[in-house]
Amino acid sequence: MGDRPRLPLLEAFIYETLRYSSFVPITIPHATTDDVELEGFHIPKGTVVFINQWSVNHDRSKWPDPQRFDPARFLDAQQRLDRDQAGSVMIFSAGQRRCIGDQLSKLQLFLFTAILLQQCSFHANPAEHLTMDCIHGLALKPQPFTITALAMCIESLLKGGTAHLQNHAFPPRFRS
């Protein structure tokens, strides 16, 4: 974890992935416990409300060119992580029922991604058409696709062998 401050682009990449994919597009529904006036709107007690996180993360007034995947939007002029900008990504909801696992998740995402990228190289399958279409649910899931994951240490052991990892299988299936 000591390397975290020295890997701002990786953190920026993770935040942009959370923003761009918005893979929890709407939050868990809750209900108002009282009548509420909000920016001219009257919301009666007992109304079911939830947050459209996808919309927050693709708001043009906050995110220039929101449909472009651009980790650099989270880096400041000195190429450090812009914490204010990172804090504007909404994927863990907001308010009193906000996710309690947000810090743990960010830590794990960082470690998981850093270790995978340090130890492996990933290659798209040229025979497959890549798409951002997804399978809808509480969380958005990518359509099935295959990649080639080359682990540096295994690669030398296998003398150049290639492991194919199917993203929709858990635990991952490898075929070589």
Ligand code: HEM
């Ligand atoms: C990237 C990973 C995660 C995402 C995107 C995520 C997102 C969310 C969202 C959107 C909610 C709904 C909040 C609401 O009701 O408005 C939620 C609730 C919750 N999350 Fe997560 N979560 C993640 C990981 C975790 C982890 C690792 C834990 C536990 C260690 C966790 C524990 C919870 C709990 C307990 C709630 C219910 C909070 C409440 O109702 O008061 N989450 N999460």
